[in-house]
Amino acid sequence: MALSRLRPARGAALTALAVCAALAPAANASAEPVQSGAPRIHDVQGTTRTSPYAGETVADLPGVVTAVNAFGSARGFWFQDPEPDRDPRTSEALFVFTGSRTPDVRPGDDVRVTGTVSEYRPGGSDSGNQTITQLADAEWTVRSSGNEVPAAVELDERSVPRTLAPGRGGDLSDRTLAPKRYALDFWAAHEHMVLAVHDARVVGATDDYNALWVTTEPRRNAAERGGTVYGSYRDANTGRLKVESLIPFSERPFPEADVGDELAGRTEGPLYYSQYGGYLLKATELGRHVDNGLRRETTAEQRDWELSVATYNVENLSPRNGQAKFDRLAAGIVDDLRSPDIVSLEEIQDSSGPADDGTTAADETLDRLVAAIKDAGGPAYQWREIAPQDKADGGQPGGNIRNAFLFDPERTTFVDAPGGDATTPVAVTEDADGRAALSVSPGRIEPRDEAWTDSRKPLVGQFEFEGRDVFVVTNHFNSKGGDEPLHGVNQPPRRSSEEQRHAQAELVRAFTDELTAVDRDANVLVVGDLNDFWFSETLETLTGRRGLHNPMTELPRDERYGYVYDGNAQSLDHMLVGRALADRVDYDIVHVNAEFHDQVSDHDPQVVRFRPLSGDNRTDRQEDRRYHRGR
Structure with a gap:
């Protein structure tokens, strides 16, 4: 009210x-x-x-x-x-x-x-x-005046219950609080009271609004690099707590902290609540920032006979961005990703950016990125994309975001099949040798289906690497906007956005099934920002029933993340491969953004390196032995 x-x-x-x-x-x-x-x-x-x-x-x-x-x-x-x-x-x-x-x-x-x-x-x-x-x-x-302030409630790893809320609670507004049983009740029962944490580990880097996240439970679901991993709907990591400061910045600048850093000593203040993250500590006393030296990662270089494919959500890239963003993205692609042969890009905006002026082409955006990569010492990439209809694909109003491909013509060839546009669906065909091919390349999967209403359409491209066909589907599924928050009054929270992602996953799965129906061993990859977790129904739709393989599930649980939201390290981006490639891929989430306060995108890129299948069983078996020895 x-x-x-x-x-x-x-x-x-x-x-x-x-x-x-x-x-x-x-x-x-x-x-x-x-x-x-x-x-x-x-x-x-x-x-x-x-x-x-x-x-x-x-x-x-x-x-x-x-x-x-x-x-x-x-x-x-x-x-x-x-x-x-x-x-x-x-x-x-x-x-x-x-x-x-x-x-x-x-x-x-x-x-x-x-x-x-x-x-x-x-x-x-x-x-x-x-x-x-x-x-x-x-x-x-x-x-x-001058009275003693009431003593703070001291928080430690046993203070906050591990269960978030009643499993069938519904609207919790008038439910009697049970602060010893449920985390949201614990926080509500301490609303506005002075709380204190000690030697708190940072699990969400300082954002643009001078806030960060700490955990009161440093050993719970600890990530490999210092964060807290969100690995189940049943475990929300209830010890996460947002921290803002009531201290004037002229007296005490807010720390520029990365994940894994620490607020050493005492951090104290009243407990408040915000729509942006839920319960938060308004600090009147702020612990000393300890930089624990988190470093950006660099992936391994692909070998001559390996194809390297990356996916990267570049967060609303357009010519409206300063040159510094293009240069940092370019340096990351060249140095941290080792100049992949193919780069799947998400959130490429049109050439006028968020200006709602009817522009849909993105040639200036892509040309500028390609030029920055070359200036950084990378390949002279070429690009392919399909411009969407104006204001039909969601995202930032006027931006017309879409998916796009970069590829290194010295290493791989894009197989162009003309005719693809914003509304023409791509179809699986057979070439003269009975191998899978595309009716249009690049093409879009069922772009007129209602599953893609106000959402990015998948872009499919056919590539050739050393005479072997490779099909890449780059995606940016419907966002989680509209879902009820983890910290909200309705429990469990309703995830209304899932319905559209499930329909989108069904369409992509149907397309990959068509490919493998023509060629059981087709070299197919489904990559990009699927806006859902590795344990979600969206991913199960794509991978279940002998579908695609998700190499993320082979990583230890403390490494399955590439995005940090409200202090939870989680998985939204994925690189799925055809099941025939499951034993061939070398997969890497390259942590260069999500854990850092000075990120160029809010997503970490990912890379797979693999030797595409040739279609000849004897050749592939011999290469399998060689490939495993090489790894």
Whole structure:
């Protein structure tokens, strides 16, 4: 619900009594007693997420100011009752919302606050987010200053329950909190209270908005490089906690931290809630940043007889980006990916970028990237793509993002078959030798099917490497936008976007089945941003029932990620191969972006190296032996 209109706060000025108390030499000056039977903060917070006083005015709530939010459009202060009850379900703190006005209070002020109890839902009533219990239209009186701030709740690896929420909870708003059983209940029961973490490991790098993620459970699902791996819908890694700072940046710049770094010592502040990540610590004390030296990876170089294929989501690349982005992407492709023979690109925008001017061609975007790669010492790549219909493929409005191929003509040949356009479907055919071929190359898979409404269409290309045909399908499936958040009020969260991805996966699977029906040993790859996890139904549709092979599943669980979201290291990008290639591929997720605060894209690229099958069983068996010896 919308917040009430803010009235001027009479309590912003100290009363004469408060001035005298502030000047008195004794700190912790006692205030007047609260009237017997009058509500306290824990009464207002109640034992559920929704206050029993919602919409009502409460008067003279006592507490001590713990922190002030002095910037932004949601300014205000937190205050906490120093005399808590014994009920672990009730929070002892509230936030007083003052809009764009900075309140004239300081930590340690003993206050009496009168205001309207509001349940504010960040993101709007349909967002699925939790509500924040707070006071609006507030007036307050400072009774004394210099008082001791209530002690923080100390968080360690045993504090937060490992179960996120009831498995069949539905809307949790009015459900009685069980903070010892469920993580979301634990956080809700401590809403606005002062919490502290110690020597916290960073599991989500500093973002563009000066926030990072830490974990209170450093040993739980620990990633190989310091993060926390999301490997199951049943395990949300409940110890993750977002950290922002209330300390002015002029006094303490926010740390530029990478995954695996540490906030050494104590990080402390009130617990708040945001639509961007859920519960977060608004730090009044920030631990010392320890750089643990995370380094970007470089993949192995392909051998002469291996074909190297990469996939890379380059995050809305267009000529509107500065040259620095093109140069960094180019250097990564040349140095970190070792100049793959084929590069599948996702999120290539048209030549005018996000300008909604009817442009659909992306030649300027691709030419500029190719030139930057050559300047970085890489191959003189050529490219292939199909321009979408204007505003038909989703993504950033006006950007017309699409998938595209780069290929090194010195190493591989693109087999062009003219006729492909935004609406013409590609079909599997047979050539004169009975081998699989494409009706158009490049081509799009069923582009008029409703499964691709407002979504990127897969681009299929036929390549030739040393006389062997290779088919690459590059994808960017429907995004997770619209799914309810892990931290939301509805549990388990509804993943409404899955329905479209499942339909998209069915179409791609049908296409690859057609290829392998013509040639059981076809060299086929399905790569790109599938926007779903290795354990999801989307991936099962593509790989189940003797379908494609996912080499990610052969990695240790602590290495199955290439994207970090809300402190969870997860898998959205994939490189699936025909089952006949399962024992031939050398697969690598190249960590150069997702774990770093200075990323050029939010996705890590991936590479497979393999010797394509020749179609001759004897030759392939001999090469298999040679290939395994070489690896």
